[in-house]
Amino acid sequence: MKKIKYNLCLVLMVMFFASCSKQGKHTKHEDAGANTNINKLKSISTDVKMAYIPGGEYKPFYGTDTSLVTVAPYLIDERAVTNQEFLEFLKENPQWRKSQVKRIYADTSYLGKWPSDLELPANALPDAPICQVSWFAAKAYAQSVGKRLPSLDEWEFVAMADEVSPNARKKPQYSATIISLYMEKERQYKAVMKSKPNYWGIYNLFDLIWEWTDDFNSILTTSDSRNSQYEDKNLFCAAGATSSTDVLNYAAYMRFALRTTLKANYTIANLGFRCAKDTTISKAN
Amino acid sequence: MKFLSLLLAVVLFTTSCQESKKQPTETIPSNSIFNLTTQWHNQNGDSLHLNDLQGKTLVVVMIYTSCKTACPILVAKMKTIESKISRKEIDDVSLVLVSIDPEVDTPPHLKEFAKTNNMDARQWTFLTSTEAATQEFANVLAMKYKKISPIDFSHSNIISVFSPNGQLVSQEEGDIDIDKVVATVHETVKKNR
Numbered sequence: 001m002k003k004i005k006y007n008l009c010l011v012l013m014v015m016f017f018a019s020c021s022k023q024g025k026h027t028k029h030e031d032a033g034a035n036t037n038i039n040k041l042k043s044i045s046t047d048v049k050m051a052y053i054p055g056g057e058y059k060p061f062y063g064t065d066t067s068l069v070t071v072a073p074y075l076i077d078e079r080a081v082t083n084q085e086f087l088e089f090l091k092e093n094p095q096w097r098k099s100q101v102k103r104i105y106a107d108t109s110y111l112g113k114w115p116s117d118l119e120l121p122a123n124a125l126p127d128a129p130i131c132q133v134s135w136f137a138a139k140a141y142a143q144s145v146g147k148r149l150p151s152l153d154e155w156e157f158v159a160m161a162d163e164v165s166p167n168a169r170k171k172p173q174y175s176a177t178i179i180s181l182y183m184e185k186e187r188q189y190k191a192v193m194k195s196k197p198n199y200w201g202i203y204n205l206f207d208l209i210w211e212w213t214d215d216f217n218s219i220l221t222t223s224d225s226r227n228s229q230y231e232d233k234n235l236f237c238a239a240g241a242t243s244s245t246d247v248l249n250y251a252a253y254m255r256f257a258l259r260t261t262l263k264a265n266y267t268i269a270n271l272g273f274r275c276a277k278d279t280t281i282s283k284a285n
Numbered sequence: 286m287k288f289l290s291l292l293l294a295v296v297l298f299t300t301s302c303q304e305s306k307k308q309p310t311e312t313i314p315s316n317s318i319f320n321l322t323t324q325w326h327n328q329n330g331d332s333l334h335l336n337d338l339q340g341k342t343l344v345v346v347m348i349y350t351s352c353k354t355a356c357p358i359l360v361a362k363m364k365t366i367e368s369k370i371s372r373k374e375i376d377d378v379s380l381v382l383v384s385i386d387p388e389v390d391t392p393p394h395l396k397e398f399a400k401t402n403n404m405d406a407r408q409w410t411f412l413t414s415t416e417a418a419t420q421e422f423a424n425v426l427a428m429k430y431k432k433i434s435p436i437d438f439s440h441s442n443i444i445s446v447f448s449p450n451g452q453l454v455s456q457e458e459g460d461i462d463i464d465k466v467v468a469t470v471h472e473t474v475k476k477n478r
Contacts, residue, residue, distance in 0.1 A: 103316035104425060135424060217424055218431035220439050264424035 041144045042092040046085055050075040051201045058157050061252040071157045073282055076150055077274040079192040079203045084126035089141050090118060096137055105136040110267045127191045129209045129272040135264040138212045138273040149214035150276035161199035178251035181207045188270040212273040216259045317451030318425055323418035328395040328411040341379040342473040343447040347428055349386035350398045355442055362461050369467040375408055377474045384413040385430050385438055446470055449477045
């Protein structure tokens with residue numbers, strides 16, 4: 001009897017050992033898998049039309065004092081990414097669902113109004129722009145459709161246009177119209193492409209949402225305008241090289257003010273995005 | 286008696302088993318920089334991921350070595366911070382300088398910079414990667430930077446302290462208070478021992 005008990009104990013011990021080491025290894029393996037998954041995005045397809053923008057020289061609102069920046073030709077989505085499109089992205093890429101996203105990539109209000117991982121808010125239009133997504137999430141989406149986020153210069157380049165001309169900045173109405181659009185409340189819940197496109201055939205640059213740009217973090221000014229320039233110089237190396245060149249354009253100023261307050265994991269109720277893409281075509285057909 | 290002691294042994298093994306299980310299940314926190322999967326190179330040319338820095342309190346700054354204005358000050362501040370960390374704690378600390386100029390700051394270039402500046406002891410790590418990875422990391426630190434000419438960058442001056450599991454403990458921006466950083470490092474090391 002004693003011998004049996006003794007053997008039983010031995011067997012038990014071995015079993016515990018085996019199960020223990022197995023579990024340890026298993027968890028580790030899962031971790032490694034989860035980590036690599038973040039970069040491994042499943043691609044999804046989208047039928048959004050892209051506009052060809054020939055680029056050219058333009059004067060940024062903030063920039064180096066020598067001013068003119070050359071923008072290379074590029075393609076940009078005619079409209080913002082929609083709720084439905086983002087939902088499709090989440091179906092294929094669970095690591096970006098609200099229950100699974102890492103805090104470092106998106107703050108706690110990420111997709112805040114969504115009742116669950118794959119469910120749009122009850123009253124949300126499928127073709128309204130997706131909002132409350134972080135820069136990281138926007139970037140991942142763009143990558144999954146084989147695109148990227150537009151640079152700040154690319155975004156602002158098409159934003160110079162009104163309905164009839166590529167550069168309407170000097171028209172007195174230009175800034176005033178945008179400001180009045182910015183003032184409208186709850187505008188982000190409307191469907192895309194219901195208003196008129198601009199000169200380039202691009203919709204809703206101003207009337208629905210604010211939009212992420214790839215290099216939103218390249219504006220070197222403090223978010224608090226009460227800070228003096230002298231304080232700015234301590235915060236930034238070579239801050240003197242960047243300053244506003246178009247202070248009269250208050251609409252642009254508002255966009256820049258917003259961008260300077262953003263952090264890449266922030267999510268805001270009326271901040272969405274559209275995608276862009278490089279192009280090898282240097283002249284429009 | 287023999288049976289009892291064996292039983293005790295089994296119990297002991299199972300508890301020790303549970304304890305050892307804790308480590309792998311204690312995964313990287315959701316807000317940890319170790320979630321980033323980008324690949325980096327250090328000054329020795331070794332390829333690594335950010336989670337290879339796991340286990341030490343990190344003092345992180347982003348600079349570029351050809352900078353003539355604020356970066357030398359930032360580098361000097363990092364050196365002062367290093368010198369003020371107790372020698373008993375220095376093995377638990379990594380001082381990390383991340384380049385925002387991957388084109389120029391290649392591993393050999395960083396190695397040279399480390400040697401010239403007497404920053405070649407074990408606690409110093411210099412990192413360089415691709416532009417995309419650098420941009421992502423800068424965004425995680427909420428650091429702003431812009432290339433203003435082929436050789437110059439404009440950037441914010443931030444020194445960040447991270448816990449050994451990659452969570453941000455504090456950031457000092459602008460006029461960096463060195464003693465505050467040193468105190469934070471000390472507390473973070475103590476808490477995680």
